[in-house]
Amino acid sequence: MRTAVVTGASSGIGEATARLFAAEGWRLLLIARRADRLEALASSLADTSALPLDLTAEDAPARVRSAVEERLDGHLDLLVNNAGGSRRALFGDTEKGGYANVREIMDVNFDAPVRLTEALLPLLHDSAPSSIVNVSSVAGRVARPKSGAYCASKFALAGWTEALHEEEARNGVHVGLVLPGFVATEGFPQEELRAKLATRWVVSSPDKVAKAIVRAGPGGRPEVVVPRGYWAVPVLRTLAPGFVRRAAGGMSS
Numbered sequence: 001m002r003t004a005v006v007t008g009a010s011s012g013i014g015e016a017t018a019r020l021f022a023a024e025g026w027r028l029l030l031i032a033r034r035a036d037r038l039e040a041l042a043s044s045l046a047d048t049s050a051l052p053l054d055l056t057a058e059d060a061p062a063r064v065r066s067a068v069e070e071r072l073d074g075h076l077d078l079l080v081n082n083a084g085g086s087r088r089a090l091f092g093d094t095e096k097g098g099y100a101n102v103r104e105i106m107d108v109n110f111d112a113p114v115r116l117t118e119a120l121l122p123l124l125h126d127s128a129p130s131s132i133v134n135v136s137s138v139a140g141r142v143a144r145p146k147s148g149a150y151c152a153s154k155f156a157l158a159g160w161t162e163a164l165h166e167e168e169a170r171n172g173v174h175v176g177l178v179l180p181g182f183v184a185t186e187g188f189p190q191e192e193l194r195a196k197l198a199t200r201w202v203v204s205s206p207d208k209v210a211k212a213i214v215r216a217g218p219g220g221r222p223e224v225v226v227p228r229g230y231w232a233v234p235v236l237r238t239l240a241p242g243f244v245r246r247a248a249g250g251m252s253s
């Protein structure tokens, strides 16, 4: 039976990913902070257990590694680094923005997946062929106002993932990157876009991202943009940077 660790599985994309892999017969270890949500999901799925913890805690990587050793017999086919969050704020906002906000968002969206990957990489080597999927964002290719901390974390995650993809191929660990566009979830409700007929179509679902995670992990794709049409955004950013800057700059509410 194939095994996976899925972070951020208490809601949204991570929950949809857990449901999809469980339906395909994988044995899962699910991570997030909300124990009630995580345990309810785990008990509704076959061969799934929950490990409620804060991934930014100092001892989190070691605790996940111990749980993989105990509950998955040390065998790991897939690590999905999906947990993440955002707090929109102007950098110059002395209450919500500034370095404190950048540090907090970098901790959960960049440092936590890097630290967890470091702790689990020896197990992924031993289980090779195996894979890692890092969930970045289209905001990891094109930035917009009030999202500087989030964009910085997702740009960093995308860059690090590209390097790791090349480094780990020789060890039999495939490293894939998923770049979702707007997806309606608890953490990212996309209320404004969903409220208008003209923009509703740009909002995707967690189930679509879960399928993209399958393609970028066991499917062996180095990079998956979801929904597919969003691939044009970073391309346009390179070809027509002024146009994209004006468009993204308008999305400041």
Ligand SMILES: NC(=O)c1ccc[n+]([C@@H]2O[C@H](COP(=O)([O-])OP(=O)(O)OC[C@H]3O[C@@H](n4cnc5c(N)ncnc54)[C@H](OP(=O)(O)O)[C@@H]3O)[C@@H](O)[C@H]2O)c1
Pocket (backbone or CB within 6 Å): 007, 008, 009, 010, 011, 012, 013, 014, 031, 032, 033, 034, 035, 037, 053, 054, 055, 056, 082, 083, 084, 085, 108, 135, 136, 137, 138, 179, 180, 181, 182, 183, 184, 185, 186, 187, 188, 206
């Ligand atoms: N939705 C979008 O439009 C969109 C677009 C591009 C990329 N993404 C990325 O997709 C990923 C999933 O987001 P989502 O849209 O599914 O949002 P979500 O429903 O808010 O899910 C975020 C998940 O991360 C977990 N999490 C957050 N901080 C954590 C921490 N310190 N330790 C452990 N778990 C933590 C949350 O669980 P707890 O609160 O229980 O800890 C939750 O399970 C994120 O990395 C996000 O940046 C989302």
